[in-house]
Amino acid sequence: AQSVTQPDIHITVSEGASLELRCNYSYGATPYLFWYVQSPGQGLQLLLKYFSGDILVQGIEGFEAEFKRSQSSFNLRRPSVHWSDAAEYFCAVGAHRKAAGNKLTFGGGTRVLVKP
Amino acid sequence: EAQVTQNPRYLITVTGKKLTVTCSQNMNHEYMSWYRQDPGLGLRQIYYSMNVEVTDKGDVPEGYKVSRKEKRNFPLILESPSPNQTSLYFCASSGTSGNYNEQFFGPGTRLTVL
Numbered sequence: 001a002q003s004v005t006q007p008d009i010h011i012t013v014s015e016g017a018s019l020e021l022r023c024n025y026s027y028g029a030t031p032y033l034f035w036y037v038q039s040p041g042q043g044l045q046l047l048l049k050y051f052s053g054d055i056l057v058q059g060i061e062g063f064e065a066e067f068k069r070s071q072s073s074f075n076l077r078r079p080s081v082h083w084s085d086a087a088e089y090f091c092a093v094g095a096h097r098k099a100a101g102n103k104l105t106f107g108g109g110t111r112v113l114v115k116p
Numbered sequence: 117e118a119q120v121t122q123n124p125r126y127l128i129t130v131t132g133k134k135l136t137v138t139c140s141q142n143m144n145h146e147y148m149s150w151y152r153q154d155p156g157l158g159l160r161q162i163y164y165s166m167n168v169e170v171t172d173k174g175d176v177p178e179g180y181k182v183s184r185k186e187k188r189n190f191p192l193i194l195e196s197p198s199p200n201q202t203s204l205y206f207c208a209s210s211g212t213s214g215n216y217n218e219q220f221f222g223p224g225t226r227l228t229v230l
Contacts, residue, residue: 009156043223044159044206090158094219100174101147101166102210102217106158 002027002093006107014115019078021110023091026072032094033074034104035065039087047089050074086114118143120222122207128228129197137192137225139207146212148190149174149219150182153204162205165190197229 003026013019025031033050048059055067065076074091088111092104120141129135141148146167151159151174161174165184179201181193190209194201207222 004158006158044221046218049218092158100161100172101149101164102219103149103161103164103174104151104159104208104219106160108156108158 002031002095002105004091004093004105004107006089006091006110008110009108010111010113012113012115013081015083016080019076019081019085019112021076021089021091021112023074023076023107024072025074025091025093027093030069031074033065033067034092034094035059035063035074035076036090036092037087038090038109044090047076081112081114083114083116086112088112118220120207120209120220122205122222122225124225125223126226128230130230131198132196135194135197135227137194137205137207137227139190139192139222140188141190141207141209141220142188143209143211143220144187145209145220146187147210147217148184149208150180150190150192151206151208152176152201153206153224159206162192197227199229201227202229203227 005024007022035047036044047063048057050057050067057065088109090109091107095103123138149164150162153159160176163182165171171182205225208219210217210219
């Protein structure tokens with residue numbers, strides 16, 4: 001069964017500093033991987049996705065993630081954090097071959113707080 | 117505009133009072149799902165549908181029902197809500213054109229059961 005672990009529940013970072021959010025997945029084949037962000041009181045916004053190919057994935061607004069098959073990881077990076085990046089971030093893995101209606105399995109989320 | 121809509125966005129109810137949360141998509145997607153979001157657990161799939169009149173249980177189906185009578189609509193029904201169903205609910209839809217198709221999420225419905 002597929003699973004996703006986000007080891008950090010909370011991260012506090014200073015504005016302008018770099019940020020890396022960890023994600024480890026368990027899946028029996030090459031995974032489809034996603035990062036979503038949820039701002040307070042808002043819905044989910046897709047930041048980026050990995051289906052195949054280049055291991056460094058560029059997303060919206062300067063976010064990027066690196067797929068490391070050997071470590072079963074898909075960490076999200078932000079080179080310079082802005083105050084508006086304060087939100088909860090979710091990593092997810094997608095089921096293959098249309099199983100369970102393209103079901104996504106989510107990690108527990110990492111809440112990011114930004115200090116001025 | 118391509119979108120998934122949910123109603124209501126906020127709902128406070130009491131234990132045992134039947135309720136329905138509606139979900140509609142305008143992208144002609146075959147697949148639709150319901151997820152619930154709880155602190156520390158992320159989102160978990162409740163039910164999904166791969167076509168009209170085809171539904172199946174996800175990971176946490178207890179206490180919920182769904183129906184898919186039309187392609188665009190996928191309502192979530194709580195016949196007898198209980199406080200442990202207090203949660204944030206998301207509907208999602210996706211197409212079938214490849215091995216995997218991105219899911220489009222609705223804005224969420226925050227449900228409180230007293």
